[in-house]
Amino acid sequence: QATALQRQGELGLWAPLLGQEAAQIGSGRALEAQDYAFTTYREHGIAWCRGVDPVDMLRFWRGTMHQSWDANLHRLYGYQVIIGAHALHATGYAMGAQHAGRVGTGEPGRDQAVVAYFGDGAMSEGDVNEAFVFATAYQAPVVFFCQNNQWAISEPTKRQSLVPLAQRAEGFGLPGVRVDGNDVIACHAVTAEALNRARSGQGPTLIEAVTYRMGAHTTSDDPTKYRDGADDELWRARDPIERLRIHLQEKNVLNEELEAELAREAASLAERMRVSCRELPDPHPLSMFDHVYAGSDARIDEQRREVKAILDEEGVS
Amino acid sequence: QATALQRQGELGLWAPLLGQEAAQIGSGRALEAQDYAFTTYREHGIAWCRGVDPVDMLRFWRGTMHQSWDANLHRLYGYQVIIGAHALHATGYAMGAQHAGRVGTGEPGRDQAVVAYFGDGAMSEGDVNEAFVFATAYQAPVVFFCQNNQWAISEPTKRQSLVPLAQRAEGFGLPGVRVDGNDVIACHAVTAEALNRARSGQGPTLIEAVTYRMGAHTTSDDPTKYRDGADDELWRARDPIERLRIHLQEKNVLNEELEAELAREAASLAERMRVSCRELPDPHPLSMFDHVYAGSDARIDEQRREVKAILDEEGVS
Amino acid sequence: MEELTIIQAVNKGLRRAMDSDPEVLLMGEDIGKLGGVFRATEGLQKDFGEDRVIDTPLAESGIVGTAIGLALYGYRPVVEIQFDGFVYPAFDQIVVQLARMRYRSAGALQLPITIRMPFGGGIGSVEHHGESPEAYFASTPGLRVVACADPTDAYWMIQQAIASDDPVIFLEPKRRYYQKGELDTTADLTSVLPMYKAKLLVEGSDCTIISYGPTVATALQAARLAAEDGVKLEVIDLRSLSPLDLETLKTSVMKTGRAIVVHEASSSGGIGGEVGQCLMQSCFYNLKAPVLRVTGYDTPYPPSRIEDHYLPDADRILDAVEKSMSY
């Protein structure tokens, strides 16, 4: 499905993950059912691994919902747009697992770990650094997975740090690992190990996956303004999907047949998304008044009535 | 004057620096006139080194002014109460010096450096860590001087970090130095060197001065609730003033005469402070309306008139 | 019935909440061994242990951010912000993350977090120790903002805040912490006045004084003084700053035709303007005078030696009453 994911990356209705498939699928596949993950707007690969239907992912980008899927069901928090904020949520959630005695028991399926996914730019935000402080202070079972895709919109990673991002970890007293983000097997291995450390009560880890944002930051971005094609070429040659394909062919796991089948799968998924996307239902206007508070609120009820009256006039039901 | 400062520390009208005299005087004396410093509420020793009259320091603590002295005159920003906020101000000020071409010229008295003073607890705040990011990104001429006095009110340093605080530096790509904060000569030496690096354009440094808060956090704090006397004893034996006295005696710089004179100086200063403190004039009530904006503001003028009327009634002039 | 101070009542309320719900956790700076700089959590770590009364690193955004994670896991964190002036580094986590989680997730996720904060001035302290940031939170949809003004409310409202499934900003009147009052702890949580209701403290027919937190005592004092001159003030403790209990306010102002809002925070953009606007909309024909405001002035909080001139006092309230009556 990595191939399928690449296709999705090419859909371009959103912040494309093109080039980062290995980092996301590799690490995402290392999570166990009882684990929990927090991601940014770019981690479609993680959502895929957590069982989210790509069509559902589109709800957020189309503007029909603020959160695209059921966080409880997939044990995956929705796309976080505020850079770095969720690193603290992940740390707190991990403290919860600890507090609930779901760490270091050794019982299979019982011990939990949490992963926070974010980018190279996020490493500069206070919240991410405070997350390192809290995670180490309580030795919480959290893994910080930083995809260094070389860019924060138009700013190269060196604007955020002159030293490797993984090095940041030592300073806070947690282990830092740097991995080839375009090697799906390596990403899986380091994440699995960090998760095991976390679940067994050995505390947090920071992983820096070095990769590259092949596409634009988002569909409204124009990379030609700030980067030349040279790097793109360099990294295209390191295409994680291509590397995996060759590897699997050598191992005789992937043959023409299977490839063709994958291609068909991908094509039909892409097709389904194209179709379903347009069919995603708009929320009812009055739903904008729901779930501000647990109970009802007089102000909001009055405002709902006001809009209801307008809709009735316009004949909207 | 270190002796005098100790006496001041004993005045207890404020956040006492008792035990941290060497760290403050040692580093404070390393600054040159053209340098600039930003401090917390506890850096009376730095203020002393920047030529602030101890009596003026009391204005803040007595509540007659928000800023105790003229920041421009002493090239020292007033006491900062918001933990960590000034680390960014110091970094920005250093970027200014850089921008103004006052770094790396080699002309004596021209090149500038900036020092940000803060404590072990401050190392956990997002602002301090963001300051490390900006300082390294621009290689700004700023020195971060962290006095690890073992406590943030009632919390021991290990609640903030399980590894030495100086180690934090590497992770951001700036050099980190750990120094005996009770050795005034060592503190002077490392600060002087870091300032030279900064002025000559070699970028920022983090210094961790390991010392101990002998007194209460502030005069409204009761340390017996959270720490036993054992440590106090341990550190009393390392009293920086005592160490300096012995050193100077061995070097025959300090003799009975001089000591007696210093004691007299200290006593008279203490006396002057006791007296002047009570004599510090209260601000005029109407001054609370001054300097909200550069120009005048209709709302505020009206409110000033309102209070003026009340004062007139009460016969206050 | 026992007599205790507001801070003791907060402590007692926290203890009872922790006794009755094992998911309740306390987080903050210096709340453990020290028991908080005001001793609100005194003795709680000793009795409930270090993992239910958690001393945190010195980082407010981190405290609220990790509390959000703990709440997502299923706990009910009660966060102490040491002083009003230190809440701002956590602002993004409070107004963007905490306040909107239920809405953002269309009801799938909720964050039953209470953020306790001593607020208001008048304690003769230095900068940042006398602030009234309530309007920032009261104007943020998704947050409930309440303030207590006496031991009974301190005791019950803190428990209601913790029991609430919505995030609550719980404001404690710092300079009244040692004000004493009778407390009956025998009632049960559901039978006492809900925290989202305003409370009529003194009945009167001439003018309604609306206040909350530390200035409630000031309003009561003004009412006593006015009574001596035969002026009957009606005093209401707002208690809930968001959402507002307009019904209670409306009923009173429909009767008196006059209202004065009293708070320590600056006038401009404060709670007073919102209350005044709402009353103008709901009682237009009954208002005999404009709703007036007796508040802190439109400046930052002044040096403590002159703070008494900044804070509303009974005289200023009575001047405003006179002004209102003169319409």
Add this chain to the structure above:
Amino acid sequence: MEELTIIQAVNKGLRRAMDSDPEVLLMGEDIGKLGGVFRATEGLQKDFGEDRVIDTPLAESGIVGTAIGLALYGYRPVVEIQFDGFVYPAFDQIVVQLARMRYRSAGALQLPITIRMPFGGGIGSVEHHGESPEAYFASTPGLRVVACADPTDAYWMIQQAIASDDPVIFLEPKRRYYQKGELDTTADLTSVLPMYKAKLLVEGSDCTIISYGPTVATALQAARLAAEDGVKLEVIDLRSLSPLDLETLKTSVMKTGRAIVVHEASSSGGIGGEVGQCLMQSCFYNLKAPVLRVTGYDTPYPPSRIEDHYLPDADRILDAVEKSMSY
């Protein structure tokens, strides 16, 4: 005279400010080579160099905090916050440090910093890209908060903001960025209308519509529609949200006796309530109806597919006019 869009006018204004004062620096995320996500700083780094147009690390508190240091050194930093929804991590530096420096230092220090921010919704984007945080800043003493609504104001007001010795929050109406208008750049800065003044856009005798930023165009549209039915609306662009230009508002409402405040931000705790309260106090006997509010609702910003139902439109303004006239 030339015709250009609001975003082009901002760009031109920034360029002129940088030309006329070498101390002016621009700071922000992606403002260099990219020229900002809205291209407000397009071409400026090329012409003024990397140390006057500074791409910063991704940390808002860091950006404002270092800008404060640069201002203390003597520079005039102009900070771009990429979107309204991303300003909150810098809240402490803005409301506690930036806003109070002059007051805290009794006038010895000043921070002539301008913080530019696109604000408001209606662009069909995801969460956090359609917010109206103005009330948080307008209720903070020490800050000046202004909003532009057309190319001419965008061009002159940004220069006035930069020239101001006070910190200024400069709000740009995101969804109107591409609205065109005639601009005369020949005048000089001191001769044009000061940014702290409200502007009378349309004279009318029946009801005053007070608005700012993106909803000014909505108010003008409502005025045109009302005129067709013979209802004469007076339209005022507030421009300065803090301090408020009450004189201009008062003069208008004394005449019309009716006022409606329009903004995208939620009603509760918004600018509308403060304006309404001030008008009630200053025009009590002249008000024929309560000041009304046509605003975003008291919810977080909704998903973009239904944002049009959340944002004030001409019809809602006209309904409010009808309601006001019915008193």
